[in-house]
Amino acid sequence: MTQRLYQGVEGKTDATTEIVTGAPGPDFRTWDSTDPKLREECGVIAIHGHPDAARQAYLGLYALQHRGQESAGIATADGQHLANIKGMGLVSEIFTDDVLAKLPGQMAIGHTRYSTTGDSALLNAQPIRVDSTKGLIAIAHNGNLVNLGNVRARLERDGAYFQTTSDSEIIVQLIAHSKAGTLVDAIADSLSHIEGAFSIVMMTRDRIFAARDPRGFRPLSMGRMRNSDRPDTIVFASETCAFDLLRAEYERDVLPGELVMVTEDGVTSRQYATGFPRSSCIFEHVYFARPDSRIFGRWVQESRDQMGRQLARESGVPADIIVPVPDSGVTAALGYADQSGIPFRFGLIRNHYVGRTFIEPEQRVRDFGVRLKLNPVRNLLEGKRVVLIDDSIIRGTTSRKIVRMVRGAGAREVHLRISCPPTISPCFYGVDTPSKRDLIAANKSIEEIRRFIEADSLAYLSLDGLLKCCDSDESNGFCTACYTGNYPTQWIDVEDILPATADV
Ligand code: SF4
Secondary structure, X not given: OOOOOEOOOOOOOOOEXXXXXXXXXXXXXXXXXXXXXXXXXXXXXXXXXXOOHHHHHHXXXXXXXXXXXXEEEEEEEOOOOEEEEEXXXXXXXXOOHHHXXXXXXXXXXXXXXXXXXXHHHOOOOOOEEEEEOOEEEEEEEEEEEOOHHHHHHHHHHOOOOOXXXXXXXXXXXHHHXXXXXXXXXXXXXXXXXXXXXXXXXXXXXXXXXXXXXXXXXXXXXXXXXOOOOOOOEEEEEOOOHHHHHHXXXXXEEOOOOEEEEEEOOEEEEEEOOOOOOOOEEHHXXXXXXXXXXXXXXXXXXXXXXXXXHHHHHHHOOOOOEEEEOOOOOHHHHHHHHHHHOOOEOOOEEEOOOOOHHHOOOOHHHHOOHHXXXXXXXXXXXXXXXXXXXXXXXXXXXXXXXXXXXXXXXXXXXXXXXXXXXXOOOOOOOOEEOOOHHHOHHXXXXXXXXXXXXXXXXXXXXXXXXXXXXXXXXXOEOEEOHHHHOOOOOOOOOHHHHOOOOOOO
């Protein structure tokens, strides 16, 4: 990895360190047409009360790597100093032993990110640290704000100077400009002025904060490491799979509209917003979160298993084998196979070692993208009626390549089943989606998509079925906007949700 180190960044005191390492390569990009999947933009972690907080944050980020692979950062504090190191690349590429040794302290926050902003990716890597009138604040944010223009413009009129184009910095600037008397009041006041999706962790020199937006779009859980010789270590993470690696016990979710503060004196909490309908991102259960995580009070594995079962009930088809599109289709395929009584087989093998080297904007390579990642198991597929299980169709081109690959390996019939409804609208809440004109389901009927991808049959899970599989009820509501176009917040750019006219 190219190393580009910055030390002594402008505006800092001796008591702080910030290092930015790495440089954006050609693969730091906006929506990647070689990759069929929607991308989560971030995962966050926070540690309070551990003598080697940086290493704990590193382990937590390692477990959250699936939520963003383009940049990562860790900030630590020891009561007086606040250090921050971030860079481009995977967590394990950035944080070697030598680098972690530069991050002393008992508190840490960390962030891993999927960038969407080209050259500014390095600038916008997190945690972001701002030296404000309320002192040094570092922030790591998962989600996306949707009233950016208004708030940013108002802050700039009030004299705010933005170092990045990241909406996360808006939160810190709001805190800095709040008229509230205490820091915790200023944070609560600021969070109540922003709209959209945010699960955030923040750190000052001597405390940690964690908060979720009032609708609870993105997950954020609190855990505890029990220490016999000192106070417990408190941990926050986007997903509970991070707790397992840290040997922390899951304690509870941070509630929508809740602000939690952790100091030497313990954990305190307040509701800074109430009365909003819950709209947790249902696509976390469909695809983003790891199946070994428990999010929004429910195991992801259980939801995906139910999606497969429901899919089999809704759109079963006579077949010889059930084949998942690995890895994300595996759990739903197991549920489908169990429900239908048709044998489950790994008829497609994924190469886990295809790195970013191959994801380059060269047409010559792009055409080979799917073949590099997946390979059919011919002796399992030959002569068989195959049900392929996947979790989404975005543009349709990748699904067509997979269907062709399975048929090319000798399958007699290829039926594609998708474990969620058709994706018809882009996400504004922290998921990188192509525009509406590139979403095949926004522009074609299911029968037209079937013909396009060359499958013998195609069916999606119904919206009612999906909600049932995620145990949705009044107290556990979900955002389903990418399947319905009904957004839970205002401030949506109307241009982006108008029906598209261009062909895929
Ligand atoms: S629009 Fe879709 S991906 Fe975005 S938050 Fe809502 S359900 Fe999740």
